[in-house]
Amino acid sequence: MSTTFSQCSKCQALNKLSSQKALEKTPVCGKCGENLSMHGLVSDINSQNFKKIISMSEAPVVVDFWASWCGPCRAYGPEYEKASLQNHNAVFLKVNTEVEQQISAEYGIRGIPCTIIFKNGVEVKRQSGAMSAAQLGQLIK
Numbered sequence: 001m002s003t004t005f006s007q008c009s010k011c012q013a014l015n016k017l018s019s020q021k022a023l024e025k026t027p028v029c030g031k032c033g034e035n036l037s038m039h040g041l042v043s044d045i046n047s048q049n050f051k052k053i054i055s056m057s058e059a060p061v062v063v064d065f066w067a068s069w070c071g072p073c074r075a076y077g078p079e080y081e082k083a084s085l086q087n088h089n090a091v092f093l094k095v096n097t098e099v100e101q102q103i104s105a106e107y108g109i110r111g112i113p114c115t116i117i118f119k120n121g122v123e124v125k126r127q128s129g130a131m132s133a134a135q136l137g138q139l140i141k
C-alpha cells in the first residue's frame, strides 16, 4: 500500500498516512485532531517537514516549488493534483517559496514553477515550468 505525508495546518505536525485512506475520507492530524487538508494527494509543507519527508520516504518524492503570485504556478496546480491521483507510487508535495524563502537559494531554484524529484533524499530530476499531468507522469517513471 502506498504511503503519503501531510502537514497539519494548525500544529504543523507531520503525519504519515495511507494514500488510499486519504482519498476515502478526510484524514485528521494524529497530534491535534484537526482535519488535514490535501489537494488530491498533494500536501502543502514547510521546508522543515520537506527535509524530513525526502530523507524518510521510500517512494520517490515530487516537489512543486511555487508562489501564489505566479500565474503559471496556479495553472500548473490542477495538473499537479491530477498527477498525484494517477501516480500513487510517488509522494507529492508543494512548497510555497514565498513563505519558505530560504529554500529557493538552498536548492538553486531560479524560476517557478520548478518540479524536483527526490529519491532517498537525493535530487534525481528537475523540470522548470508548468507541465500537463501526463508529462509529469512521464517524468516520474
Ligand SMILES: [Zn+2]
Binding pocket: 008, 009, 010, 011, 012, 013, 029, 030, 031, 032, 033, 034
Ligand atoms: Zn495538528
